[in-house]
Amino acid sequence: MLDVLIVGSGPAGLSAAIYAKRANLSVEIAEKIFMGTGQVAESGRVDNYLGMPGISGYELGEAFRGHAEAFEIPFREAEVSGFERTENGWRALLADGESMEAKAVIYAAGAKHRHLGAKGEEELAGRGVSYCAVCDGAFYRGKIAAVAGGGDTALDDALYLSELCEKVYLIHRRSEFRGAAATLRKLEERPNVEIITGVVIEEIIGENKVSGIRLSDGRTLEVSGMFVAVGMQPETECVRDIVALDAAGYIKADETGKTSEDGFYAAGDVRTKQLRQVITAVSDGANAAISAAEYLRKL
Numbered sequence: 001m002l003d004v005l006i007v008g009s010g011p012a013g014l015s016a017a018i019y020a021k022r023a024n025l026s027v028e029i030a031e032k033i034f035m036g037t038g039q040v041a042e043s044g045r046v047d048n049y050l051g052m053p054g055i056s057g058y059e060l061g062e063a064f065r066g067h068a069e070a071f072e073i074p075f076r077e078a079e080v081s082g083f084e085r086t087e088n089g090w091r092a093l094l095a096d097g098e099s100m101e102a103k104a105v106i107y108a109a110g111a112k113h114r115h116l117g118a119k120g121e122e123e124l125a126g127r128g129v130s131y132c133a134v135c136d137g138a139f140y141r142g143k144i145a146a147v148a149g150g151g152d153t154a155l156d157d158a159l160y161l162s163e164l165c166e167k168v169y170l171i172h173r174r175s176e177f178r179g180a181a182a183t184l185r186k187l188e189e190r191p192n193v194e195i196i197t198g199v200v201i202e203e204i205i206g207e208n209k210v211s212g213i214r215l216s217d218g219r220t221l222e223v224s225g226m227f228v229a230v231g232m233q234p235e236t237e238c239v240r241d242i243v244a245l246d247a248a249g250y251i252k253a254d255e256t257g258k259t260s261e262d263g264f265y266a267a268g269d270v271r272t273k274q275l276r277q278v279i280t281a282v283s284d285g286a287n288a289a290i291s292a293a294e295y296l297r298k299l
């Protein structure tokens with residue numbers, strides 16, 4: 001039986017593995033995607049990871065993975081479909097019918113950005129379609145960008161981009177916004193922000209990179225960046241009956257990674273937190289591993 005089973009091979013899982021290994025624990029990572037590195041691989045360029053200005057998301061993910069491999073951390077390609085408590089810890093049930101057992105679990109399966117479902121979105125992801133304004137906004141300095149969504153993320157993204165871009169379209173499918181009225185007011189006052197409501201983005205246009213968007217009212221807008229901010233979906237389906245989740249489906253856990261269940265830790269985008277970034281995921285992994293090590297010492 002393992003000391004710690006880590007679910008997820010993104011920055012949080014890989015960092016947790018390195019800290020757990022250095023704490024002399026036996027550890028294995030279950031990863032859904034073979035040789036995966038999580039969402040970071042989707043970022044074209046990462047300019048806000050300390051010490052690595054301008055690195056591509058793919059390269060940063062590979063560097064993290066290479067670090068874990070240098071520590072001889074074992075990986076297993078496995079999709080976890082549920083968990084059971086055992087006398088000595090936890091059993092992870094795998095989609096292929098097998099299982100893995102460990103005294104403690106660090107669950108770092110991440111969260112997915114919800115996609116718009118517009119034509120061209122998947123093909124142009126990373127080529128003008130972005131799911132993170134904080135990560136990619138700087139690449140659109142002086143250019144025209146659009147933001148889709150009506151929640152706080154979309155409003156904050158539009159405000160952030162309005163400081164950088166020549167013009168920002170904020171496009172929402174309804175006329176009422178979920179996001180804070182105060183932010184909406186600020187956007188309304190910005191001369192370079194145009195708010196368009198009651199329309200759907202039907203198509204993102206571009207050959208190799210985004211050049212425009214087609215709206216449901218028949219208009220076509222020229223844009224170089226399309227920021228999709230229509231919510232996140234945490235990967236918590238398989239822990240729904242195991243640990244406490246918040247209303248949006250994130251695992252309730254603080255910086256220590258401790259969840260409602262002893263010996264079950266959450267790290268990275270999957271937990272309740274304010275800022276979901278690579279740097280905070282890496283830090284979560286370290287914290288969760290140290291929490292798990294303390295827990296196992298007391299057992």
Ligand code: NAP
Pocket residue numbers: 114115116117148149150151152153154156173174176177178229230231232
């Ligand atoms: P959210 O509140 O769930 O909003 C998602 C938005 O995307 C909604 O306006 C929704 O439209 C729209 N949407 C969903 N699917 C769509 C689709 N297929 N096509 C077009 N539009 C679509 O998500 P969020 O903005 O990421 O915020 C998540 C949570 O974090 C919220 O609780 C938010 O308050 C919080 N947050 C807070 C802050 C802050 O306090 N500064 C910043 C960011 C996030 P409808 O409105 O029509 O459903």
